[in-house]
Every structure is written in C-alpha cells, then in structure tokens.
Amino acid sequence: MEKAIKMKSRELNLFYGNFQALYNINMDIEENRVTALIGPSGCGKSSFLRSLNRLNELIEGSRISGEVFLDDSAIYEKGINVVELRKKVGMVFQKPAVFPMSIYENVAYGPRIHGIKKRSELDEIVCRSLQSANLWDEVKDRLVAPANQMSGGQQQRLVIARVLAVQPEVILMDEPASALDPISTARLEELIAILKTRYTIVIVTHNMQQAARVSDYTGFFLHGCLLEFNRTEELFLNPRHNKTEDYITGRFG
C-alpha cells in the first residue's frame, strides 16, 4: 500500500535576485520514507531543501513562486506561522553547529524555546532525544560538559538529537555526512534507518552510494530542474534519463 504524502511541491520556482535557482519543481515526499536528493553541486538540491522549511528566506533578495505543502497546508501562504513550520520541519546542516553551551543545554534549547520549563520534563526529553540519536550511552555521564569538546561524529548526532527534541514530523538533512569519517558516517546511516520509522526524512547527499543505501526515493537535480524522481532502486537500476545515468555512473559531477 502506498504511504501518505507528507510534503509536496507544485511548480516551485526559486530566485535569488535575478538568478533562478529552481525551475518548476514538482515532488511528492512520502511519509516515513527517506527521500534522497542528488546532483552536482550548484544544481539546486540544497536550495530545494531549504525551501521546504522556508530557510531560503534568510538570504536577502530571495523570491519564490509556486507552492509547497506540508500535509494539506500551503507553507508559503500568507499568515502561516514560520516558527510553527520550522518546528514541524527540522533541519540538520552540513557542518554540525553546536551552540556554545553544554550538551544538555544544546538539546534542551528547542523545548525551552517552545515553553517547556519543568526540569523533569526537560530531563526526559533530553534523555529520549539523545537515546533516539544513539548518543545517550556516550554522553550520559558528561551532559554538563561543553558540547564543542565532542568529536565531529558526536556533534552531528547531537545536532540530530537537538532536532528530535522539538518533535518534528519531517527532518531535512543537508549533506549531514560530508564532514564525517567513514565510521561516523556508517553510524549516521544506521540512525537514519531507525529514524524513518517515526519521521519523514529528506536528505541531500553528494554520495551516490549513500543515497542508494539509505533512501527509498531519489530525486536527481540538474541546473535547477528535477530531472528524474523515482523509487531509489528504479532510479539507480533503470534511469530513464541518460543524464541521470551519466551522473550515477560517475561520468560527470
């Protein structure tokens, strides 16, 4: 049975000033699935990702046309609460930016923002989030230590725990493994496989094997267009577009 559609974009165009970064993107993102976005750098995959939680708006002069839906509400509609949206659509960035606070405070940051004040409740959220991010066992004895003393892989999982702590429905990941060593990457991929049972995940990656390993669906972007979108095994085994084939077989990119 087909799963429900969690997010979808319709005729989405994105401009930075005079530069058009995305052309007519139509994509359905299924619930509790991992959707991978691949393509050469500058192809628009990260821009698309950022337009799913309206983070593209931080760049001065960015404009958008078309629509993006979360469940059934159009997220670019006037009067939509951006804060509310970003709470539901969490994001993990390329470089883990841990805040200059303790491990505990990093995870508790989001819940605090969203009005949880009781220490016991915060404790529970922090514990659960760290457990979900497979980090609990490594850090449970030093929750008050500064977060920036952790290793790169741990920092990336801490950032994921921080996102999980606000109970998002969708998690966007922008090349989350690009700064990690192979072992940390493997742990991250395991984590993604577990997380998808509860969350909808969209991941941008430049690593083709990674896309093949972790995702259920894959979209191939080129020059701001979504050239091909399909089940991952279909896209990798029978690419319809020869540009896609060239890219996944490593002929360019």
Next chain:
Amino acid sequence: MPGTRIGEKALTCLLYLSALIIIGILLAVVGYIVYKGLAMINLDFIMQAPRRAGKEGGISSTIVGTLYLTVLSLAIAAPLGVGTAIHLEEYAQKESYFAYLVTLTAETLAAIPSIIYGLFGFVFFVIYLKLGWSIWSGSLTLAIMVWPTITRTAQEAILSVPREYRENSLALGASKWQTIRKIVIPAAIPGIVTGMILALGRAIGETAAVLLTAGTSLGMPLSPADPARSMSVHLYMLAMEGLSMERAFGTAFLIIILLLFINYLANRSMSFLSHNGG
C-alpha cells in the same frame, strides 16, 4: 652596498628609538603621577568630604559624583547602544538608506569633540529641559558621548557570531528574537562587555562635557537631580586654581588607578569570557 647597510642599521636604530620614546612617555606620565600621588592616598583622603573648596579634606563627594555619573550614563547608553547594534546587524537591511544613516550618525557622534557635547548638554538638558546643573544632565550628555563606542564594539561582537548558529536556531523553530536573545547575545557577550568597560573608562575621564552639564558643586550628591563634581573636574579645578597640588596629585592618582583597573578588566573580559563561551 655598505652604504645601504649602514643606512639600514640607522633605520633600525631609529625604529627602536621611537618605540622606546613611546614607552618612555607612558612610564613618565603614569610613573610620575603614581609616585607623587601615592603619598597623598589614605583612607581620609578617600572618605572625607572636601573642605575650603578642596584645599583641605578629602575628595569623597567627587568619588560619589563620578560613580553616579558613570553608572547612570552607562545604564542609559548600554541598552540603546546594544539595541542599535542588534538592529543594524540583525534586522536592518544591509544596503538600506536607514542603516547607512545610522552608521553615519554613529561615526559623526564618535568624532564630535567633548566640548561640543558639553555645549549641547548645557543648552539642551540644563537650560531647555530645565534639568539644571545636575547628574541627570551630565549622565545624559555622557550617554550620548559613549553611545558610539558601545554600538561599534557590540556590532563587531554580533558580527563575529557564526551564521550557522542563527540558522540552526531558526531551523529548530526559534523565532528571530529568541535566537538573538538566547544564541547571538550570549555568544557576543565578551565583546559587548568590553565595549561597556571602554565606555566606562571614557565617562570617568571626561571633563569638559561634565564641567558644563553637571556643574562644579562640591556638595555630596544625593539624588540624580543634584549637581555634582566628578574627580576629573575636581582635578582640573584644583590644578587650574592652584588650590592644592598634593590633592590634585592624589586625585590624578586615583583616576589613573581606576583606569588601569578598567583597562585590565577590558582585556580580561575579552579573553576570559571568550574562552568560556557561554
């Protein structure tokens, strides 16, 4: 070639010499005042009220006046200065006319000599707003003076907070102000504090503007509506009127020690707070 080598040697000597002169000047000014002033310093000098226009007694009321003026001016200028910096760095569009105007204003305010501030404070706060020669007039004038210092240092500090922090916080569903309050300001606090300490130093040393706005009364100021004489103004009066050179040295000594301490604090706050980020 030997000619050039001798020339280069001479140049090196000249450069070392100029550095030595600078060090010499600093040591001469600080050393002489500390040497002469130290003899004057005792508890009576600090705790006793001035008598006979400052010829006798201590300088207690001027110490209180200085504290009053600097603390109040900082209390006024700090929120406004930091607020301006946050507005410029986080809210205003970088290329906007308004941002340009504010930056230009800060630059101009920083360049205006203190005597002009004094004139303005006198005509505006003392006369026009009928605040009289008072700590209010003096503090408000000082606040405008130190504002650019606070704004500029706070701006630099805010600018140095990594962009990723803001993105991450916003992506967690924090609002813009929550992000600024909980992430940006804590990360920028060393720079902001340093700016305030620098402003404090400037306010303590300021004389011309205070002279024209807070008056020269030697009475102990009780409320901000009272006139007051700061230590700097007191030093000026003592020295210019030749009232008591020993007391002038004592006052100068206290000012220098206070400023050395503030300078030390500024250096410490920058390194200490930035090492313990938050």
Next chain:
Amino acid sequence: MNGIIEGKTNAVKQHNNREEKMQILQAKAGRWERILVILRKSKARFIPEILVEKLLMLSAVVSIMALLLISVFIFSRGVPLIASVGLGDFLFSLEWKPIQGKFGIGAMFVGSLLLTSASLAWAVPLGLLTAIFMAEIAPPPVGRIMTRMVSLLAGIPSVVYGFFGLVIIVPLIRNYLGGTGMSVLAGAIILGIMILPTIINISRDAIQAVPLVYKESSLALGASHYQTIGRLILPAASSGIITAVVLAMGRAIGETMAVVMVTGNAPIIPDSLLAPLRTMTSNIVLEMGYAAGDHQAALFATGAILFIFILLLNLLLNFIRRAGKRYAGN
C-alpha cells in the same frame, strides 16, 4: 483439570502482570504525551516579536535624533550671532572683547590650527615609525606589550595629560627655555602625546592589513626588508595612514582640557613657540561659566565653527575611505 486451572491462574497472573506493566507504561506515556502536547501547542508570540523589532529600531532612531538635536541646538544658538557679526569678521577679526561686544575669534581660529599643526608635526613621524616598528620589526611578544601600552596611553584622560603638562612640561620649559612655560610648545608636546595612540593604532592596522603575498613576492625579488616597507608596504597602506592622520587632526582640534591647562590662554596670535595662545575649544570652556547673552551666543558660534570643522574632516575621511577601497579593489 489441574492443568487447566493452573493454566487459567497463570493466564490471570500474566494478565495482571501485563495490566500493571501497561499502567506503568501508560503513566509514563501519559507524561510523555503531556510533554508532546506542550511542545506541539506552543505558539510563537508574534506581537512581542514585532514590538522588540520596533524597540530596537527606536534605539537607532534615538541616536539619529540625538545628532539632529546637537546640530540644531548648537547652530541655532551660534549662527544668528555669526550672521550679525559677519562670518568674515567673526572668523578673522582679532578683537575678542566680549564686554565691548566685539566678537572676533581670529586669534583662536589661528591658535587652533597652529597648535594642531605643531602637534601633528612631531607626533605623525614618531607615531608612524612606532607603527612600522610594531607591525614589521618587533618580535611578537614585544609587539603585544607595545599594543597594551599604546592602549593604556589612549585610555588616560585629557585632564590627566593636562595636569602632567602643568606640573612637568611647563616648569621644564620655564626653567630651560624661558618665558612662563605656558606656551605653544607645551601645548604641542601634550597634544602630540595625546594623539599618538590614534596615529599608531590606525597606521599599524593599515600596515598589517597589507597582504603577506605582496611582501613575500617583493622579498623574493631580492628587495631588502626596508626597501619592501618603503616601496611597497607603506604605499599600499597609505589610505589607512592618511586616515590615521586625519583622525588625529580631528582629535587635536577638538581637544580641550589638556590645552586649557598648559597654553596660557591669551587670546592673541603667538609670535613664538614660547608665547601663549588660546584655541577655540579653550575659549568655550574658559568663558562658558559666566557668559550670558551675546557673549554666550558667541561661544556657541565658536562651537559651531568647530563643529563644521569636524564635519568637514569626517567628510574627508569618508572620501579617503572610498578612494582607498577603490584602490584596493583594483
């Protein structure tokens, strides 16, 4: 039979067990659900956000207002008097006799320019040499100590410098060179010391901002260190160095307390370095205490002239900065 009963009791036990577990789980889950509800329900408060934004904007607006107020109040008090005396007479007449209603600040105008030039004349070369020393010659620890010292020098208030001048420089001049000691020379020495930190800091920054590649390529071409400094680094840093000089000029011309304390303050054009002089700033601070009516207006007019001077210097600075940027861009 027994078996069945046993089975049943077991089942009941299991059932009870399960129920207990479920209850515990539910209690826990209930708490967790509550947390989730709070998390989901929290709404961003939009009104405070906008309020904060407006408040921050207001603080920026207040600073603009302050500058406007300063301009309006200084000029509105001073300009009418300048208009009635005539700008030429006001600026260049040497007669400053407030009691007779003669307001010419010629002597003070010249005095300010003279004193500023005299102090720049020695402080700029010394400051520049020190900046070169700190940026290029000094070993890093020495450079750091020097930086500390220069910032200390910058932190000493002008009234303390004035006092130092009064008790050291003035007597020295009186004893060794003659006159009262309260002189152009004393003023130039003290004022020069006061602007040294400005000159040193800004030119040092400018010198350090010259890309290392320039220096390395010059050295690789066989130029000596000093040739590189003289022919490459200083020209490349020139806009920063000029900025330093202009800023120092602004500080010198606006300086009040130190100057009042050591220059003697006679409102005449000095005929030697040992003669006294009065600057525009001194004029204001000396007479503001008792001036009234036109006399007070004339002091504000003096302030207005000074203000215009500073604004012009600021314009010049902006121009230099823009020119410097264009140069660096090429």
